[in-house]
Structures are given as C-alpha cells and as structure tokens.
Amino acid sequence: MHTVDTLLHARWIVPIEPDDRVLTEHSLAVHEGRIVAVLPTHEARTQYRGTRELTLDRHALIPGLVNAHTHAAMSLLRGLADDLHLMDWLQHHIWPAEGRWVNEEFVHDGSELAIAEMLRGGTTCFNDMYFFPEVTARVAASAGMRATVGLILIDFPTAYADSPDDYLAKGLALHDEYRNHPLIRTAFAPHAPYSVSDAPLDRVRILADELDIPIHMHIHETAHEVDQAVAQSGQRPLARLNTLGVVSPALLAVHMTQLTDAEIALCAANGVSVLHCPESNLKLASGFCPVQKLLAAGINVALGTDGAASNNDLDMLGELRSAALLAKAVSGDASAVPAYQALRMATLNGAIALGLGDQIGSLVPGKLADICAVALDGIEATPLYHPLSQLVYASGRHQVSDVWVAGEHLLKDRALTRLDEVDILRRARQWQARIGAADSEANT
C-alpha cells in the first residue's frame, strides 16, 4: 500500500493519450505534484492510500486546459466596445484605453481577474502576450497558475518600454528571473509582422535559438494585414518571416486565417504550431482559419481564447466547442475535428506548442498533475451516451468543479482556494468605474 498526496476516484478519466480513450471508474494518484498512476478504482483502493482522497462519481477528469493565446490583463476591458469594425474598435476604444490606463497596477489586477476566470473554467496554463509581463508572471506564480509569459516586443514606445532594445532588455531580464521557476516560462512575443521591423525580429530569432524558447506572434490575422504588406513590400508577411528565418519549430503563429496551400506546406515542413482563436476570429470578422487542412498537413494546432476585450471571455470549454463546430462548417465535413480532437487541441497540443508536451497536456504517469474535473450530471448533461461528446458539445464551464495545478487544489468545489474573489471583484469594479467613464466621455 503506497501513500500518495492525493487520490482521485473518478467516474471517467479522459487521458487524451491515447486518442479517443475514455477510462471508466478509474482513479488517479498524485504525489509531489506529479501523476504517479492511473488505474481502475478497484485496484487503486488496494494499492494506494491518499493523504487526501476525493470521490468524483459524476465527473470526468481531463487534463487542465491550456489557453494557448490570451492577453490576460485585458480582462479589465471586457465588453468595453463590441460590434465595431476592427480599426474603429482599436483606434477609438482599445488603444485609447490602453494608452491611458495600462500600468503595473492595471496588469496586476487584470491578470489576477483573468487567472481567477480561467481557473474557474478549468484552464491551468496560459500563454500570454501583454505589457509588463513581469507583473503577469508574478501574479500567476503567486496564484499557483502555470503560465508562459510573452516577452513583448513592438516597434513603438509604450508605458512599458521605449524602444525595441528596451523591450528586449526587459524581456531578457524577466527570462533570467524565471529561468528555473516550476510554473513560469517565457516566450518571445513580437506583436505582429506589421508592428515589428526586421532588425529586432532578427535579434529575436537569434535569442530564441540561444535560449530555446518559443516565438509567439499574431500572423495573418486578417486579409487586410496581408494585403497591406503586399502593397507595401510586395511580400506576404509569412514570406517575410520565412526570409528572416523565423518560420521554425519555435514559431507559435496566432490566428492564421489567411493561408495559401503553399503557406500551409511551409508551416508543416518547418514544424510551426498554429494557435487558433475561433471566437475572436468570428467576432472581429477576421476570417476562417483552415483548421482541418492544417491538421491534415500534420501541423500542431492549439487553441486560445484571445483577450477578453475581443472574445469576451476566457472560456476554453466554450472555445473548444466553437472550434469543433466551426471546423466542420469551414471544411464542409461533419466528421472534421471530432470531440476527442477538440479536447486534444485544448490540452496536449497547447502543451506541445509551449514546449511542455512532456510535462502537461495529458493524464499519464510521470506528467505534472494539472487536472480539471467536470461534473457531467444534471438536466443539461442527461442522457449521457458518450462522455467525450458530452464534454465537448453539451458542457459549460460552470460544470468545472475542481482544478489542480502541479497537484495543488486551486479550485475546490467551485471555490478558489488561493485567490481572494471578493477583493479581485472589488478592484475590477474600481477599474470599471474609471475606464467606463473615460470611454463614454471620449465617445459621446
């Protein structure tokens, strides 16, 4: 009889590896932050004793969801402006609000709100891109949340940094600070082809290679972006990035709604990961990412919510459902992105993109215990013929009951254990009062 820190007895376990597998009446043993065993409950009861044991007899355990692209702090701008053309939205609402309000306190409070929302929705890891990433890193670490924070880089000055060199210097200092942190990783985050010029991108390529970290970048988000690049330079953005040597296994290409077959082949040949944000692409009328073609080409496709200013939530269960539905319509094939694949995109594929494929993203012994429990009973989830189908097509994030990151129980029967929900709400409402008043004033 082995004693482990935590022993979870579940009605179902969806390990993600192997594909399309559901284990019934299985248990999961966690010790020192890692999964040590997944086995039938009747065997678990004779082989393991848990310091903490939990019976989840109406639940499916899935790997914690990986939100592969977000701007966490922008949760403070949730719903500030909607239903607008992209440039109207950016120029008259988002950029003025960011210019006026974004500072360390904004990033602190927005990141904490976002982390609370993500944990309550089953997300255990997020890949972020925003200003003051050292603040997001600190908040995530203190919340016990796993994160890859983006070392943001953009040609123009902001409250955070005043030149490409300054962005990179700050980014490198942040990378050094978290070099051996158990939860926090870094990635270079040059904003987009149109906002970062060749010289800094060249430095990013060299540094990413040296440090062995990803390059996280918005690419081919809209037809307008591609058309404008072609008009200005004669080159599509992806072609320019390829010339710069950035199209590589390190590249995490966000959005990618405008892709020729040759570009898909280029990304496949070079091991690029695509970070697909279906709801943001819909809401901003950006275009349709050809997910089914990317998967067929062997490209690793992960899922992200994008920021709450454009989505307007950080709901990965909702996002993976949208991804599964939309892929069928876009490909014209009702069998495209079946339920298990949508869940894999939201877990293991995100982990692989972030270079964490051997650490998280599936429930197998040896991996870190990043786990989400989803209750599958009640009127909305009955009858239940196939747990995977129910998880993807008929579940809401409010059914997430418990979440663990590296074995720590961060959401316990819907309650956050480390974060102070009341205080987070109080601060978010203070921002709301300030930001809302200024936005109304500017737009009347």
Next chain:
Amino acid sequence: MHTVDTLLHARWIVPIEPDDRVLTEHSLAVHEGRIVAVLPTHEARTQYRGTRELTLDRHALIPGLVNAHTHAAMSLLRGLADDLHLMDWLQHHIWPAEGRWVNEEFVHDGSELAIAEMLRGGTTCFNDMYFFPEVTARVAASAGMRATVGLILIDFPTAYADSPDDYLAKGLALHDEYRNHPLIRTAFAPHAPYSVSDAPLDRVRILADELDIPIHMHIHETAHEVDQAVAQSGQRPLARLNTLGVVSPALLAVHMTQLTDAEIALCAANGVSVLHCPESNLKLASGFCPVQKLLAAGINVALGTDGAASNNDLDMLGELRSAALLAKAVSGDASAVPAYQALRMATLNGAIALGLGDQIGSLVPGKLADICAVALDGIEATPLYHPLSQLVYASGRHQVSDVWVAGEHLLKDRALTRLDEVDILRRARQWQARIGAADSEANT
C-alpha cells in the same frame, strides 16, 4: 397605490422594444399574467405594491427566450452519435433509434426533459416539430410552458401516423383541442420539401390559410438537398414551394443555408420568416445561412437550437451568441448582428414568426409576462461596461436565475417550481440505458 401580483425590481431591464435600449434601476409590475408597467424603481415603490416582490439587484430582466425551432423529445438522443456525415448519422443512428423507440412515452419523457432544460436556460416558448405532438402539447401545458406544437406531416408512415391523410387528421384534431388554450398554439409542420409531396402540401396551404396558423418546414438545409431536387425535378425546392403557393407570410423556413439573391428577394417580398439554427448548421456542416443579407432585405430572422440530437443542447443564450459571432464572420463585417439584434432575434423575432408578436417577445405593458432574469455579477461578468454586450458575449445559461411564463414563477433561484427534476432525470437515465445498449449493439 396599486396592488399587483408580482413586482420585480431590477438593476437593468432590456425591453427589446425599442431597439438597443437598457433601462437602469427599473421595476416591472405583473398582474394577472400580463406586464402592467415598466418604470423607474423609485417611482414603482410609490405607485405599486406587489403581493410578491423580488429585488434582482445584480440582474438584467429580458423577455423570455423564444426557441423558434426544436424537436424537444429528441433530447433523449442527445449525443447518441456525433462527428458523423449527415447520412451516416441519420441512417445508422438517429433513424434506427427513432424507429425502435419513438412512442408516446418517449415523447412525454423527452419533451419534459427538454422543457426543464429550456426553462433553466431562460427559454419560455418553443416551436416544436416532432411525432406525437399531442403529447408534447400536454407536457408543455402541464409544465406551464408556452409552445407552438407542429402538426407534423411526412409522406412515409411512422409509429405516429400511416399516411399524409392520417397525419393531417391527427393534426387537425390536435389543433381543435387547443384552439383556445392560453399557452399552446399549433403550426403545420410538413417536414421538408424532399419528404412531403405536392398533394399534401397543397392541402396544408389551404388549411393554414383557413386556420390562420404558420407552416413550419425545413428548407434548403444543405447543398445536397438543393442539388438532388434540381437533379430530380429541374427545380430548386424553394421554387417548387413558390409554385405551390407556400411562400407566404405563414411560412417559417428553417435553416436556409443555400440561398440565391433572387430567393432572398422572393422571401422578403412574401413576408417569409427564417428560423436560423447556427450551431446545428455548423455541427452538421450544412452551410452558412446569410443572416446579414436576410436582415438587410427586411426578413424576420428568428433563432432556434434545433434538436438536442444535433446541437447538443437547447441553450438559447449560447445560440444567440453563436448567431452574433457567426454573422460577423459570414458577412465579413464585425458590426453585423450587434448584441441588441442577437437578443431581438432570440425574443421578439421568434414571437413575430409564431404570430405572437403582439403577445410576447418584449417587456412592454400589455404583453404577457414571459420574463427571464440573468445574473450579471461574478468573476466571469466583471467588469461590466454594457449590459447588452455582457448578456450576449459573456454570459452562460447557468446565470439565468428566474423565469416566469404568463406571470407564473417557473424557475425560482435556479429551481424548477412545477417540474420534478429528480423524476425527469430518473426517466431520462432509463431511456439512456435502453437506447445506448441498442445503439452500441447495432454499431459494433
């Protein structure tokens, strides 16, 4: 001081009429099942006393949602088979299951499960199409739910009826039975152009005209349907229906993913309502309904979930969000179907389609008190800049706290007041055991 049955003090009221209006700190007075006043709370407190008063200080009141197209009883087949090509899904799963299991008991238990789910999600009225509609009518009436039940008609025999004449005779008897019922209405429901031939359709047209009830029909759901009709008859289905005189204000055309500009003009000129089911169309890869073009042409577009076998839920808040997001992407215009319009499609437009536009669908004095309260606080709904945006883009159906139909409080702080949830679940699980075993056996 007037005494009314119910007085609701709300943080926000979204009356739907006029467009894009949000009333803050308003109250709604209900008497004898109807809305008698909507006025500022400080005035309401001096003018009205409620036999029951409820303060909803974190909530928005919206009209009860109108699910304009569903097959309620099919909730018992939720998730039985997914990610399959339409014909594989129908021929190997849905039709065998229906052939074997659909009887009065199935329709009773499935309709009750569906009504429970719909009420818990803020839906107060549904437009149904299924076999044994008299059972669905009885269940809805007994649940206090508003419904338009379809007098189904199909060329081939089923357990319900053995010929078009038999379907119509049963339908007419049902229509007579509910002629003066306060909650239950009827509509003719010829299944689809490919499953109903000219002679019975001709009778439907004459009878619908005599009885002044709608004709509810799946039309142009897929390209395959249109192509097959053209191959067989040289005519697109809508052209045939027009020849038969069915394209009229009575027509409620479901799906409509395949439409030429001339067909849109034809529908607009003839006052057709389109019942849009975005999630079903995505999941079955049916195509994209050109919602923005339909609205621009002045067509009344309402929203439906379709049946839970294809969606896989009856979640109108989710559906209206999908409708708003998808319309932007399909039209390439981020300002298409703004939040207020998505809510209107899910309320007033549904009411108009069903001939109930003067009775339900908006919160104005004189209308029936079909009301839904949505809690807009908590981590996922903060900050809140615009209640309409939050309702559409950042709310889930679990935030629906209270629902009234004709003034009766059917959902009270998340609990169903008339329906026995435990018993509904018990029966649904019995069906699950029977249906699931037979489906597995047939498909292994």
